[in-house]
Amino acid sequence: MPTLTPRRARRFLPRPALACAAVLAVGVALIPLVYLGIRVGQAGWGRIADELFTARTGDLAGRSVALAGVVTAACTVLGVAAAFLVTRTDLPARRVFGVLAALPLAVPSYVAAFAWVSLAQGFEGFWAAALVLTLVSYPYVYLPVAAALVGVDPAQEEVARSLGRGPWQTAVGVTLRQVRPAVAAGALLVALYVLSDFGAVSILRVDVFTRAVFTAINLGFDRTGALVLATVLVALSALVLLAEQLSRRRAARYARLGGGAPRPPTRLRLGRLRWPAVLGLAGVLGAALGVPAVSLVRWFGEGVSRPGSLGELADAAGNSLGVALLGTVLTVVLALPVGLLSARVPGLLAVALDRLAYLSHALPGLVIGLSLVFFGINVAYPLYQSVWLLALAYAALFLPLAVAAVSAAAAQAPPGLEEVARSLGRRRAYVLRTVTLPLAAPGIGAGAALVFLTCMKELPATLLLRPTGMNTLATGLWTHTSVAAYAAAAPYAALLVLIAAMPTWWLSARTGVLTRTGG
Amino acid sequence: MAELRITDVRKAYDRIQALSGVDLTVRSGTLVAVLGPSGAGKTTLLRCIAGFETPDAGEIRIDGRRVATRGASVPPERRRIAVVPQEGALFPHLSVLGNVTYGLGRSARRAGRAATVLELVGLAGFEGRMPHHLSGGQQQRVAVARALAPHPPVVLLDEPFNALDAALRAELRRDVRQALRADGATAVLVTHDQAEALSVAEEIAVMRDGRIVQSGPPELLYREPADPWVAGFVGEAVWLPATADGDRAHTPLGTIRLTPVEGRLPTGPMRVLLRPEQITLAPPGDPDAIAATVVRRDFYGHDAMLVLRLTDGTHVTARIFDPAALPPAADDEVALRVRGTARMFPPSARPGATPSHP
The missing domain is CATH 1.10.3720.10 (MetI-like)
Structure with a gap:
């Protein structure tokens, strides 16, 4: 027999579980900022x-x-x-x-x-x-x-x-x-x-x-x-x-009114x-x-330097992909509750969390990296010199990119669908997994692509936080160019741009500029 | 099957009072239509019943079990109340089968419940289709099947036929009603369309400004509306000034019998309500016929509406069905008579809104 659950608190804080998860996520992303403050x-x-x-x-x-x-x-x-x-x-x-x-x-x-x-x-x-x-x-x-x-x-x-x-x-x-x-x-x-x-x-x-x-x-x-x-x-x-x-x-929201398929633009x-x-x-x-x-x-x-071995390059590319992927996953996981909160429970809390995430985004990778070095040494030693700390830096830096994508994508799964799903006897977590996320997946994927791309390109935090001896495309490029070894740097730069171009191409295809209709 | 009992439910958004004390009882296994103009609070009431909103005051019980009261609420997933929203709201990423089985446990899936409900709504064999390959009417049928699949004791329908064209609506209405009956579910249908409410529901609750102003069987509501506003909202009304005289009233349309009411018979000036179909053309040689001039004729095919001017200048509307003859045209002189009884109201009462012809 179902029991009545008091809802008084929910008037002030609807969806407490989601709100808590969002606060926690932004809290994690704010570690560098808070540590900087301290x-x-x-x-x-x-x-x-x-x-x-x-x-x-x-x-x-x-x-x-x-x-x-x-x-x-x-x-x-x-x-x-x-x-x-x-x-x-x-x-x-x-x-x-x-x-x-x-x-x-x-x-x-x-x-x-x-x-x-x-x-x-x-x-x-x-x-x-x-x-x-x-x-x-x-x-x-x-x-x-x-x-x-x-x-x-x-x-x-x-x-x-x-x-x-x-x-x-x-x-x-x-x-x-x-x-x-x-x-x-x-x-x-x-x-x-x-x-x-x-x-x-x-x-x-x-x-x-x-x-x-x-x-x-x-x-x-x-x-x-x-x-x-x-x-x-x-x-x-x-x-x-x-x-x-x-x-x-105020109320600067523009939308297509009414149903029916949209026509191609003039x-x-x-x-x-x-x-x-x-x-x-x-x-x-x-x-x-x-x-x-x-x-x-x-x-x-340019003849001054020789390109490095293929093995080194492959190693750096693998490292780049690995840390960027790890950073992307962590960022998107943290972004999910924040984005869903701002899409479903817009209000003071959602705005505050969104702005805080942007604040951390605005910190230079250098500062984030430095702050996390200190944090790793003094507070979270097991994380120090691990790729996890680097992933955390990426999350702190790029959380807002993913949050914006998630909250826009959540709008693709109208709240009405979630209500219907719940009225059919399914709990919020099940509804999230079976309705909201599948519908929002393309939008979240685009956000993930942008985060991945940005992680690949990130340099200063990567320089500071990479485990000793680990080279990525960005750090390899930096090392070589700073000593003017351009020929050695070239393959790193070329590979980096090529890999980063793939998610970029996908992102631009998603905007619809490729659609033939009306062209 | 379950009885739904709503007592003094109130709900406000910021300072706007959406529900100001709603009382409604839906007997087990019946279909009740909540009828009201837009902004009356119908959808808010439905959302409170479904558990999407928590009422500020009052309580909602299903078979005696309290599911919502002041500030406390059973979450929607534990209420066993299914919802058919406007425009269906099918899960666009799931097939018809995926939609219909969404609320089903493993055993019910294996027992072929999906096929049963799809057959019930006339869509057997559509399991593999995706929602965007279905027509609007088919999508609504799937939405109904999805709602019925887990055997919910209560089904809520939120203007589910709105987006459909007239012919499809009538057909779907019949089918849905039949499916609900076959499943024995108690149902609440929210609508602003009085013809829909009158034709489909066993009982109608008329809602205005966050309150139920009258509820009862459709015939009763149509013939004996509680006030002039309800009279005008559930159908077209002809208002005549009258003088009461026992169980009759003297009006510009002659002397008309009054609908019996409980209590003391009033006397003196008042107004009476007739429906346009109560005014008919008198057969030739009728001694009690009233002379009138046709001012305007609106022809609808199955019937025609005549606006008529009586000799004293009063205008009345009559609905004429005569398969054999052409209805009279403008400026024709006609003779009228009144069938049935008229309901009386105090003269001061506002004539109320008169909806256009459905």
Whole structure:
């Protein structure tokens, strides 16, 4: 005989089990951040103030913010324009462009930076870094916006046209407004990515926070100072998150109303702009993909060093795949409760957890790595020097990517289906396993692909946390390039980009830019 | 089979009172339709019964077993109440068989329960199909089969026929009712369509503003609505000013017998309710016939609605069935008579909403 369970508490906290799991997951991802806080706290106020309130700190903060601002603006323009061109216009070869436009995501920022440096002497500084970072991170805007543009209901555009708006007016006033949430989400990722990027800025010698933190660590004597500087990065990221939150308009949710199969989107005729558009897009792709490709080919030919043995390369590739896979699994497992919570029980708790996860995402891999080194030595010694600590670093870094994918995918399994399943006598856990997860699987898979890709490219945390003697493609590449052994580095870079290109291709195919309908 | 008893159930979302004291008893094995306009709280009531929501006050009992009370609730998976949602809500990743067996234990699966219920809804042999290969009506049938499969004592249907076209609806309604009977389940059907409620339910509970305003058999509700609003909601109403005189009333349509009511017979001015089908064309030479002019004619094929102006200027609506002759057209002069009895209401009462012709 079933018993009555008190539900009073549930009014304040619906789905307590899910909420607890989500809190726990974010807690795990926040270990580096919390440990950072503890270490900084130990330094004492006087020390913190000494370190923070200097002209140099202000200078670094200004440059970091400026770089993030410039790159985010450029990525937004480039990402939205590319997405619009391949999904909504009669651009020639738009399906080819559709896939190629996403591929720069597979190029790690340090590979791109090396490629440019080795091609053009004296290529360094703020604007060089802005260019390289824009070229490698605009797909963060391009992918979600392209997916959203494919999904926009053409009926609303048709109504706008029938009310006397021209095609371009409709595109700007109706279509682009509807994908605004996707643009904002992508721009947020870009801003956080730029704040935390280490590879490109250190190669291109831009004095921003990550580089200053690295220098402080590298000099060895000032780890506390490095950690204090890192807190400024956390604060900057928090500001970005806050700004994004404030810019969200209330009830800014756009959806296709009513049932029925969606029609393919309408396409704009470019007319005379056709070839300029092709040239522009080809130019961007040439800079983002062509330059690294040309550089790699040249590196192979440089006679200073010999490529390493095939065995070493295979070993590094295996290690890369292994740790990236482990990191992806851990990240997705942690992301499941958080994403489900924000999809099913939206509210203060879900928003708070989501934002906290982003905060940890904004930490440079360097800081996460450093914090976890200390954590491993002092708190969790059995984990130290194991791939688990590295997986934890990946989870802390990339949790929000997976959370966003899970919560979007959970919307593919409407709550009504779960209710029906429960009314048929099945418990929540069974319903989750048999209804929610199978329906959300494709979306979660896309999130996993993105996390996997990002883990593959991750460098600083991997450098710090890999077990002694273990080489991955990223660390092998770094070791060789830092001593200008380009020929030895080339196979690592090529393999890394090739492997990373596979999930990227899948991600761009998922946006629907490949669909033939209406083309 | 089970009796469902709902006592004073209340539920508010933020400050909006969705249910403000619902009392309803559904006898074992019957089909009750909860009928009300949108926003009346029908779906909230259904969700409270199913266990998707916990009522703020009141209690819900199934066969005497308390499943929900103020702030406490048996989770839906332990209530044995099946739900047929709007638009079916089939699991899109499962075949018809997978959907129907979702709530079944291993022994019931082996006993071929799925085949039995699929046959019951007329879809034998569809086991291997995927939901997106089915028509809307077929999807609803599968949803019904899925709900019936675990032998639930209570089945809840939330406007399950809404998305279907008229002909399909009627057919599916009959089949579903038959399937429910065959299975002996107690059922609650939520709908805003009075024709659906009248035709399918053994009993109707009319809901408005979070309350049940009247419940009873369809005939009773139609003939003796508790107030003018119910009268207008369950069918088309003709309101006539009247003067009561014992068991009769004098109206612009002549003297009409009143529906017997309990208690003292009122006298003086009042209003009476007629249904359009009670007003008919009088045979030639009827001495009691009332003269009228046709103002408008709406022809529906099986019948026609006439808007008529009486000699004193009152407008009435009549539904005319005459397979032999053409119904009169606008400006024709006709003679009318009234069949049956009229229900009386105090004159002050609001005439209430009159839904359009179904």
